[in-house]
Amino acid sequence: MSVPHSVAPPRVTVVEGVVREASLPPLVPPVSRGSLGDLPFDNAAEAPADPVLSRKQPDGTWRDVSAATFAAEVLATAKGLIAHGLRPGDRLAVMARTRYEWTLLDFAAWAAGLVTVPVYPTSSAAQVRWILHDSGAAACVVEGPEQTRLVEAERGALPGLAHLWEIDAGAVPLLTAAGRGLPGTAVTEARATRGPDDIATLIYTSGTTGRPKGCVLTHANFFTEVDNSTELLHLLFKAAGRAPAATLLFLPLSHVFGRTVAVGCMRARVRVGHAPSLRTEDLLADLAGFRPTFLLVIPYVLEKVYNTGRATAEKLGRAASFDRAARVARRWGEAEAARLHGTGPGPGPALRAARALYDPLVYRRIRGALGGEVRYVLSGGSPLGERLAAFCTGAGIEVFEGYGLTETTAAATVTPPHRPRLGTVGWPLPGGAVRIAEDGEVLLRGGHVFAGYWDGELGKAVPAAPGEWFPTGDLGALDADGYLTITGRKKELLVTSGGKNVAPAPLEDRLRAHPLVGQAMVVGDNRPCITALLTLEADGVAHWCRMHGKEGLPPEELVRDGELLAELQTAVDDANALVSRAESIRRFAVLPVDFTEEAGHLTPSMKLKRAAIARDFAEEVERLYER
Known part of the structure; x- marks a missing residue:
């Protein structure tokens, strides 16, 4: 398979026998103009008929949305936001599950020059009040009546919140109707006010030890992240094999991981569907209907698939067979990783025969649970573990594990294609660098690192730390080839x-x-x-x-x-x-x-x-x- 770039190993710096730093040059030049709000319109101009999204219909089927159709919807919704008095730089909060309207509102807000503020749909009243107050949100879109009541109850403490719309009550049609009298040039002019260094979104951290902090991510942060990621992970984002590249988003779009992949797919014109329900039966049905070619997951999802597969086998009296198949898959994954690194010959004839035997009995069922077409998985959020990663490889699913934070616009490191090293979180993202401090803390640098934390009183970003390196609070180590291993949290x-x-x-x-x-x-x-x-x-x-x-x-x-x-x-x-x-x-x-x-x-x-x-x-x- 041809690759657009031959990525050389990272450059490493060794101090007193310890690898202290690893870095990779960027695969693409930085974006010098425009914003994320341009993407739907660029797609419509370059490939109007290409499907960029899919919407699930009431009968369970999926209807593709072309680049031209999506751009028209973005334009109409953006006009509605402007018609309601929202101006470039204003903040629009979105509180909803992962659904089509989330992505539509995101790009419409950017097209209108706004800053989006995601709010977890499960947030408490106190969390919602704090995020809307601290961000200075001028408008908020929620999903359903329960969230409407929650925000309405806090309106007295939010004098700056001028508008509240509900998706289930027709927020998008209402915005579209409000903007009908505006010319399209109103959106073009608003979009022209935004550049790479302007704020795209404020994403509030989870707040494990205190109040959530707003991470200021610019349009340039997203471009750096998605452009280098899609070039590096070309296997995922380029059409290959029997089906064009497509992914089903089911992780929260309130989280930077899902949001960044949504942006990357729009940039690469990869078809995206949305699955709002994480109930096992609902998600399995959506996967079967949509048939994605790659997925972004947290390790829990893969653990769930594995454990469900074993439980089904045990119920049928075939637990021992499943366990043998799992051992074969893990041995295959380990042997294949060794071959790719030149430290072993790869799977031998006996292992190849055993894997071929178990593929229709076990591995095909595992892939079938993910829709049947999945060949690649992006895993993040927490360590996947060597055994599960090796099992997935042996079962025919290549896993790309990444490590990052909200502050780094998702992945700061990622497994390079064809060069997995089990137990690690890969190399630095091209254009970025990883440094290990004297106390073992992981420090990061690159164009994907955020502008700082939002200061609600000042209405701007405040740098997180002096100097050019961002301290993550995580502990880790680099090996001689520049692979990063995360060992824990400094504060924990x-x-x-x-x-x-x-x-x-x-x-x-x-x-x-x-x-x-x-x-x-x-x-x-x-x-x-x-x-x-x-x-x-x-x-x-x-x-x-x-x-x-x-x-x-x-x-x-x-x-x-x-x-x-x-x-x-x-x-x-x-x-x-x-x-x-x-x-x-x-x-x-x-x-x-x-x-x-x-x-x-x-x-x-x-x-x-x-x-x-x-x-x-x-x-x-x-x-x-x-x-």
């Missing part, structure tokens, strides 16, 4: 009473990969040993109960069930294999309730609010240390 390091430093994230990630574990929080700061709080994964436990004749067992009894605890001990033992004895989990408690955003234990992006969990489950933690 636990220090036992014996003085041992323990990073909880690797243990927690491995625990969450088990089909029975929903969430996990490792405890041990200033304690004699490491322990953990576990919650149960609803689908996995329901299957386990059916297989063990324990359906209907109350949660309070289930968490004390000896067989279940023994099963969970295997998950703990597996996680402990990652660390030394001093860092291992000695005891664990299973909670009868899950950590949820509603209870204040998770952020909207599913990160643990450690202080809140430690407070609410203080008794359970103390009991772990009384034994």
Whole structure:
């Protein structure tokens, strides 16, 4: 397969035998004019008939939306925003699930010269009030009546919020009707006021330890990110094989990961669909109907697919066969990675034969659960884990793992094509650099790094740190070939009473990969040993109960069930294999309730609010240390 660019390995800097820095030159020159608001109109001019989006119809089928049609819808909606008095630089908040209107409003806002402010649809009243107040939003679009009531109840504290529209009540037709009297030149003129260095969006961080902060991302940040990413990951974004490139978005567009991929697909004219429901049966139906060629996921999604596949096999009495197929896939993935790096011959004849045997029995079903056409996956949000990455490769799905933050417009590192290194998050994004500080903190630099945090009182971005390097708060290491491994969070390091430093994230990630574990929080700061709080994964436990004749067992009894605890001990033992004895989990408690955003234990992006969990489950933690 030909590639548009031959990407040489990163340039690395070694200090006293330790790799301290890795960098790659950009694959494309920086954009010098225009904004994201130009993309729909550029597409319509260059390829008007090309499908850029698809909309799900009431009967479950998908209808393509051409570049020309989408540009016309963007123009009509942008005219409506201008007709309501919104001017370039004003902020428009959008609070909705992942749906077609989200992307339409995003590009219409940019076409009108506005700044979009995503708000998680599950946000609390206090979070919504803070984001709308701090951003100075002049208008807000919500999805349904419940969100309308929530925002209406806060209007008294938001004197700057002049407009509130509801998608389910016809927000887009209302805006279109309001703008009919305006000429198209009104949008052209507003669009012309924006350039690469202007603000495209304010994305508020999850706020694990305090109030969310608004990350100021410019149009140039997005262009740098998506242009270099699409050139590097040409396998995903270029038409190949039986079907043109297409992806189904189901991660929140309130999060930078999904949003950046949506922009990248519009830039590359890759067909995009939206799936608002994450219920397993709804998502599987959408995947089957849309048939994407690549997906962006968080590791939980791939874990869910794997665990569901195994549960189905177990129900049919074929668990042993599935486990053998999984071992074959992992061995294949590991052997193939070694071949690509020149450290091994690759899969041998026996492994090739075993993989061919299990492909129609197991691997094709795994791919089928993702729609049948998926060959590539972009994974981010948390580490995927070597075993699952190797399994996916062996099952015929190439995984590109990335690492980044809201502050870096999504990926700051990514797995290079044909050069995976299992257990790492890849090379620096072309045009960017990674540095490891003396204390192990990961520092980042590049055109994808944000302008700073929003200061609501000043109405502008304030730099996050002095100098040209952005401190991420994550800990990591670079190897001799420039691959980055993330080892934990600087602020989350636990220090036992014996003085041992323990990073909880690797243990927690491995625990969450088990089909029975929903969430996990490792405890041990200033304690004699490491322990953990576990919650149960609803689908996995329901299957386990059916297989063990324990359906209907109350949660309070289930968490004390000896067989279940023994099963969970295997998950703990597996996680402990990652660390030394001093860092291992000695005891664990299973909670009868899950950590949820509603209870204040998770952020909207599913990160643990450690202080809140430690407070609410203080008794359970103390009991772990009384034994």
